[in-house]
Amino acid sequence: MNAIDVRNIVKTFGDFTAVKGISFAVEEGEIFGLLGPNGAGKSTLIRMMVTLLPPTSGTAVINGFDVVKQSDGVRQSIGVIPQAMTSDLELSVEENLIIFAKLYSVPRGKRERLITELLEAVELTQWRKAQVKNLSGGMRRRVEIARGLVHEPRIFFLDEPTTGLDPVSRVAVWEMLAKIKRERNLTILITTHYMDEADKLCDRIAIVDHGELKALDSPLRLKASIPGKNSLEVSFTNAPGDWQERVERLPGVESVTAHDDIFRIATGSGPATTLALMELAATSGVTIGSLSVQSTSLDDVFVHYTGRALRDALQEANPLERGPLLRRA
Amino acid sequence: MGRTWAIIERELRRFRRSPVLIVMALVMPIVQLVILGYAFGGNVKHLKLAIVDQDHGMPAVRVRELASAASSGAHTIDTIDYADQGQAISDLRNGRVNGVLTIPTDFSRRVLAKNEPRVALIEDNTDGFVSVAMAGTLGGILQAYSLPARGPRISSVTSLDVVEIYPYVPYIQYLLPGSVVMSIFMMVMIGGGIIFIDDKARGLHEGYLVTPIKKLELIAGFNISGTIKAVLAGMFLLIIGSVIAGIPNPFDPMRLFRLFVVVCVVSFALISLMFLLMVRVSDPLLPRAVFGVLNTVLYFPSGAVYPQQGFPGWMQVIAVADPFTYAVHAFKSLLLKNTGFVAITYDLTFLMIFSVVSLGAATALFKRSL
Numbered sequence: 029m030n031a032i033d034v035r036n037i038v039k040t041f042g043d044f045t046a047v048k049g050i051s052f053a054v055e056e057g058e059i060f061g062l063l064g065p066n067g068a069g070k071s072t073l074i075r076m077m078v079t080l081l082p083p084t085s086g087t088a089v090i091n092g093f094d095v096v097k098q099s100d101g102v103r104q105s106i107g108v109i110p111q112a113m114t115s116d117l118e119l120s121v122e123e124n125l126i127i128f129a130k131l132y133s134v135p136r137g138k139r140e141r142l143i144t145e146l147l148e149a150v151e152l153t154q155w156r157k158a159q160v161k162n163l164s165g166g167m168r169r170r171v172e173i174a175r176g177l178v179h180e181p182r183i184f185f186l187d188e189p190t191t192g193l194d195p196v197s198r199v200a201v202w203e204m205l206a207k208i209k210r211e212r213n214l215t216i217l218i219t220t221h222y223m224d225e226a227d228k229l230c231d232r233i234a235i236v237d238h239g240e241l242k243a244l245d246s247p248l249r250l251k252a253s254i255p256g257k258n259s260l261e262v263s264f265t266n267a268p269g270d271w272q273e274r275v276e277r278l279p280g281v282e283s284v285t286a287h288d289d290i291f292r293i294a295t296g297s298g299p300a301t302t303l304a305l306m307e308l309a310a311t312s313g314v315t316i317g318s319l320s321v322q323s324t325s326l327d328d329v330f331v332h333y334t335g336r337a338l339r340d341a342l343q344e345a346n347p348l349e350r351g352p353l354l355r356r357a
Numbered sequence: 358m359g360r361t362w363a364i365i366e367r368e369l370r371r372f373r374r375s376p377v378l379i380v381m382a383l384v385m386p387i388v389q390l391v392i393l394g395y396a397f398g399g400n401v402k403h404l405k406l407a408i409v410d411q412d413h414g415m416p417a418v419r420v421r422e423l424a425s426a427a428s429s430g431a432h433t434i435d436t437i438d439y440a441d442q443g444q445a446i447s448d449l450r451n452g453r454v455n456g457v458l459t460i461p462t463d464f465s466r467r468v469l470a471k472n473e474p475r476v477a478l479i480e481d482n483t484d485g486f487v488s489v490a491m492a493g494t495l496g497g498i499l500q501a502y503s504l505p506a507r508g509p510r511i512s513s514v515t516s517l518d519v520v521e522i523y524p525y526v527p528y529i530q531y532l533l534p535g536s537v538v539m540s541i542f543m544m545v546m547i548g549g550g551i552i553f554i555d556d557k558a559r560g561l562h563e564g565y566l567v568t569p570i571k572k573l574e575l576i577a578g579f580n581i582s583g584t585i586k587a588v589l590a591g592m593f594l595l596i597i598g599s600v601i602a603g604i605p606n607p608f609d610p611m612r613l614f615r616l617f618v619v620v621c622v623v624s625f626a627l628i629s630l631m632f633l634l635m636v637r638v639s640d641p642l643l644p645r646a647v648f649g650v651l652n653t654v655l656y657f658p659s660g661a662v663y664p665q666q667g668f669p670g671w672m673q674v675i676a677v678a679d680p681f682t683y684a685v686h687a688f689k690s691l692l693l694k695n696t697g698f699v700a701i702t703y704d705l706t707f708l709m710i711f712s713v714v715s716l717g718a719a720t721a722l723f724k725r726s727l
Contacts, residue, residue, distance in 0.1 A: 108567040112560035130363035131568040
């Protein structure tokens with residue numbers, strides 16, 4: 029039995045369709061990532077799976093329970109970490125966990141043991157009595173991870189769990205999740221717009237954009253599914269009108285996409301294509317503004333399947349955000 | 358029920374660790390009680406009365422003597438003699454005096470002729486309290502002036518003997534019931550309104566909704582915790598306010614018990630009202646925006662600061678539907694008259710029906726999803 033089975037699920041808000049008939053299944057023990065920019069429909073999708081929003085059509089079966097007809101069974105089976113930090117700042121770490129254990133009707137004796145184990149797992153034992161408002165952002169996220177597991181769920185949903193955390197805290201959260209998953213045989217579904225997070229953490233990734241499922245596979249297979257072993261990202265000045273066609277004819281080049289003066293070149297041989305490109309630019313009087321060569325990344329996968337870079341999609345969704353949203357391994 | 362208690366426990370733990378919230382909810386009603394109670398409760402004194410005697414006869418001198426006696430006795434007025442009527446009226450317009458008493462030139466002649474003698478009071482009527490106090494004082498003076506020096510042994514005039522069945526009620530005591538209701542409402546507004554919506558906006562309710570908690574357990578948790586907080590605020594203000602206002606025998610156990618019951622009923626009614634108003638709201642600014650309006654619409658028509666019999670018709674309609682009206686009446690009965698439950702049965706019945714209707718409507722509107 030699949031831990032999660034989503035079939036042709038749709039969610040509309042008035043005239044706007046946020047999720048357009050997505051289907052996928054998550055196996056038990058898997059870490060499954062939903063990757064996409066803000067506004068792609070990831071949070072709506074996860075909210076339907078955790079019974080916060082009723083689907084307009086389609087079905088989702090979580091741990092064998094239908095999200096509409098057997099919502100209580102779903103709720104008992106899942107732990108959920110919403111996107112926002114929702115721990116009570118005025119309460120201590122322990123009190124936050126106790127309250128949620130009571131909400132899940134965890135018996136008193138078991139509650140004590142579980143809380144102790146969980147605080148050890150998220151390395152917050154010494155902060156047990158501390159008020160949450162005195163903890164750092166990364167520690168608060170760990171409190172929430174412990175809170176979401178306080179009733180021993182089978183499936184753990186995390187909606188952008190590392191958004192807003194510094195790089196060190198993000199890595200700590202990834203390691204913690206990987207450890208907890210191993211120890212508890214959890215199935216984890218995580219939404220993210222961080223490429224490196226999806227790449228490092230997830231067994232399989234579903235790329236979601238504009239409410240549609242664009243691709244679904246393991247990170248390795250997704251990377252292998254697109255042309256080229258290397259990716260060149262180049263900006264030019266004085267590029268002539270037929271420049272893209274001329275670049276496509278260079279040795280090793282498999283595909284070229286251009287967006288806002290940035291050319292993304294997929295190639296089977298990064299060094300050979302780089303040399304040829306520099307030679308072509310010099311002979312054509314075109315100046316190279318910047319050039320980077322890297323192995324094929326999930327961002328290239330995202331470009332291939334959605335036609336745009338994830339960072340561009342993020343900036344479309346949040347025009348005021350200009351932070352370093354794309355991180356490469 | 359365990360889940361409901363989990364929510365109550367959470368809310369009360371947060372409440373205990375939010376001293377700012379407690380202070381905010383209690384300080385305003387106490388300040389209002391003390392400031393308004395003493396500001397409105399006292400007698401008006403030292404009003405400046407210009408006396409323009411154009412007559413100078415013996416009857417006019419007698420009126421002036423009576424005015425001087427009132428001035429040195431109750432101190433309601435301070436008299437100032439003016440020779441020029443024009444100057445007196447000019448000073449009245451400029452606010453130097455509060456009224457001008459003119460004794461006309463033919464006053465003595467009319468007194469002696471028993472031909473409707475008159476004096477004139479020209480007053481600054483922009484302040485109703487001042488003009489009423491001054492007219493009342495001068496009315497009393499003229500009534501004393503008109504009494505015969507020696508009356509008949511057996512009076513033929515019908516007189517009214519007033520018997521007050523309760524001790525004198527200073528205005529601060531009159532105001533106390535409204536202040537208690539206000540403290541309950543403040544706690545309901547902050548704890549049940551503003552924080553409820555802030556929690557919703559922060560996503561805290563999302564945390565509840567993904568647990569197996571039932572809709573009714575969730576509603577019960579919110580409302581019972583809100584009621585407990587409001588009861589604590591109401592009882593605190595009731596006890597402190599009774600001491601400040603000088604309510605006789607404030608710690609009588611039976612009266613405290615009856616007051617506790619009313620505080621509970623009022624708290625539940627107001628938290629139900631707040632839950633109904635906020636059940637579909639998600640904008641954190643909204644409860645803050647309606648706070649003042651709601652406070653005014655509920656508090657002032659309730660008879661907390663002024664008798665409802667003086668209201669225009671449309672305001673009396675508001676008063677009939679206003680739960681504050683019944684809460685204030687019940688507290689007045691218990692605090693000022695020390696009555697039993699019989700005197701407030703109607704108030705309690707209204708408040709309980711109000712709670713059931715409000716909570717029923719709120720439950721129907723409450724969505725157990727986003």
